[in-house]
Amino acid sequence: QPTDHLQRPLKLRFTFQQDNDPKHTAKITKEWLHNNSVTVLEWPSQSPDLNPIEHLCRDLKMAVHQRLPSNLTELERICKEEWQRIPRSRCEKLVASFLRRLMAVLAQKGASTKY
Template sequence: MERQKQDNPQKDESRFTLSTCDRRERVWRRRGERYAACNIIQHDRFGGGSVMVWGGISLEGRTDLHVIANGTLTAVRYQDEILRAIVRPYAGAVSPGFLLVQDNAWPHVARVCRQFLDEEGIDAIDWPSRSPDLNTIDHLWDVMYRCIRCRQVPPQTVQELTDALIQVWEEIPQDTIRRLIRSMPRHCRDILYYIEYS
């Protein structure tokens, strides 16, 4: 499962929102108090805004955090903004044994992106469908989410959220990233065990 002297970068994107509302409010109220002011909470219909980011990690480093403007990542944008602008130079700088790890999100597996990777000689791992817990960068997104929410003054605007995400990304210790990547063989064994015995 693990190759010698090979750096297997994990790549993925995630969306962070200003609002933590799940659109469900739990309220204990007495009969007849349904519309009492103490039982009504006002929400921004669109959640106050969000930021979609993309990042890549490897045993020895990480890419800069890329903010995906306008929040929609198409296959063409993924090819141009991420594969061409970030992955190709990173692959060249990391090692000749570069192996790209990404999930099966539509932009990642679109023909235009697969063709680009083939033409550039960038190998990508075959990603099994419905494979929870295999992309270790998802754990970093959770770390970042907790760091942002634990701030004494949480971000109030999209720009503040963007700045906070970039800062938190840069402050994550490389040892944390290494531990997550090195845990991947164990996660694979656990999933294979679960599949075999379920």
């Protein structure tokens, strides 16, 4: 494929992070990640959540809830619409705040933070 050379370097430059939710640690999930050569960050159980995507998921959940979808088709459409509405600046702010959130976690020795 013409774009194959563009996709390969991404596998080398990125590490996948997930929490230890049972669906993420299921045998079938681990096998899929391994078979697809996905590098996964080791993440301790019940670690404070430092993953910016969790904040975006919360934003999405709140926006979708306000629109009151009445069926699965509507839910899917609304999710896609609301995901597209999340400003790039929100993503940039979450990524930029990582060091500050990490320092707060370290200061709390892994306990809860305001984040």
